[in-house]
Amino acid sequence: MNAHVGFVGLGHMGGPMAAHLVKAGYRVRGFDLAPEARAAAAEAGVQVVGAAPEAAAGADVVITMLPVGRHVLSVYQEEGLLAAAAPGTLFIDCSTIDVADARAAHEAAVRAGHRALDAPVSGGVVGAEAATLTFMVGGGAEDLPQAEPLLAAMGRKVVHCGPPGAGQxxxxxxxxxxxxxxxxxxxxxxxxxxxxxxxxxxxxxxxxxxxxxxxxxxxxxxxxxxxxxxxxxxxxxxxxxxxxxxxxxxxxxxxxxxxxxxxxxxxxxxxxxxxxxxxxxxxxxxxxxxxxxxxxxxxxxxxxxxx
The missing domain is CATH 1.10.1040.10 (N-(1-d-carboxylethyl)-l-norvaline Dehydrogenase; domain 2)
Structure with a gap:
């Protein structure tokens, strides 16, 4: 794999998910606020960077796994994740957030010239570690072919649920x-x-x-x-x-x-x-x-x- 993936949020869920992408051959550049999360990700082969926008710069796909909707919207806009990415980058948010926030994040990505999917997961930490997650995807079906290989590396089932917000x-x-x-x-x-x-x-x-x-x-x-x-x-x-x-x-x-x-x-x-x-x-x-x-x-x- 030569695809470059940016990954923001390397905690109990995001860390193992990013590690599975590395194992699958993706080049993963990641960021997390917590030093221990960054250290664990680096040990798993993730190239850890100093800020969220650095993870998005030059990425083909940017994945976020964050606690709540305001964090997603903040990192997308105020912290410059969308601005740092090349035009047309696919953003996949795997956080579990409010449906309204998911739709707002999708709209912000599109306004910035990108594409976006919401793809929350089921399976918990055990599923993240074993790569057996189920991904519930909302967004355009035309973006699934690019997303599915990455999601398959982190889980075992991908379900397209409908338009933006349907995954949430x-x-x-x-x-x-x-x-x-x-x-x-x-x-x-x-x-x-x-x-x-x-x-x-x-x-x-x-x-x-x-x-x-x-x-x-x-x-x-x-x-x-x-x-x-x-x-x-x-x-x-x-x-x-x-x-x-x-x-x-x-x-x-x-x-x-x-x-x-x-x-x-x-x-x-x-x-x-x-x-x-x-x-x-x-x-x-x-x-x-x-x-x-x-x-x-x-x-x-x-x-x-x-x-």
Whole structure:
């Protein structure tokens, strides 16, 4: 590969993704604010530069993986990423951000004479490290042929979801399903415990019947049934609770703005926001089961709020 890729955001997700591009033969020039992220990227073969615009200069494709929408818009415009790139450069934003911010970033790139795709990912840090991510892409189909080889080097599935912002829409809808499902699975295990049913018995039944879902069979929230789940490793994050709280917050905002009756999604967003600010700050999102277990007797028998 002779293509030159600029990569801005070399953290827990972006770092492994950039490393996979290097392994695939791409020349990757990257930047991150954190010294430890820059050091890890350099060790993986990324040419680390001193500022974001340096990563974009002369690049064929520029990939960003940043925490929130304001960071994407800032690095694109105020920090000069768009201005530093050659005309017609393809910008791919893999951050998970608000749909409105994704569309604004796309419009800013186009105004600057570039092309743009939003391509948030599913799979978490584990998927980034194993190159098994799913990319949900929004933007023009005509730009996919250039983007797909790079995305394939970092993941195993690429889905074109529609026009600008559609990738972000798919991401927040998908994670609303996962977040609600994890709470449902956790509540079921806590109920099973109260009824004297073992974790393994419930798992054996639900995993082969109508209760089967990813939150149960891959990321099971209790120790035992799925050896590779975070529950068997001290809830070390595969997908951290603060990230789930962020994504559900985006979904909740979109639901409110659109007048969508999403009662479970809104409640899930509240639960994860509380969890992420407390015990779950450094844990996998499946650790929510412990909040449910510890809070099982906090409501009076009639179901009203305590106090």
């Amino acid at each position: 829409a798919a991401k927040i809808c998908n994670n609303m399903i996962v977040g609600i499902s994890m709470i449902a699975v956790s509540e079921a295990f806590v109920l099973a415990e109260s009824l004297g049913l073992s974790h393994e018995a419930l798992y054996d039944v639900a995993s082969t019947s109508s209760g089967q879902c990813w939150a149960l069979t891959v990321n099971c929230p209790v120790p035992g049934p799925v050896p590779t789940s975070p529950a068997n490793h001290g809830y070390r994050p595969g997908f951290a609770a603060p990230l789930m709280a962020k994504d559900l917050g985006l979904a909740a905002s979109a639901a409110r703005a659109g007048g969508v009756n999403a009662e479970l999604g809104l409640r899930a967003a509240e639960l994860y926001a509380e969890f992420a600010q407390g015990a779950g700050a450094h844990e996998d999102f499946s650790g929510i089961v412990r909040v449910i277990r510890e809070g099982e007797n906090t409501r009076p028998p009639d179901g009203s709020s305590p106090g």
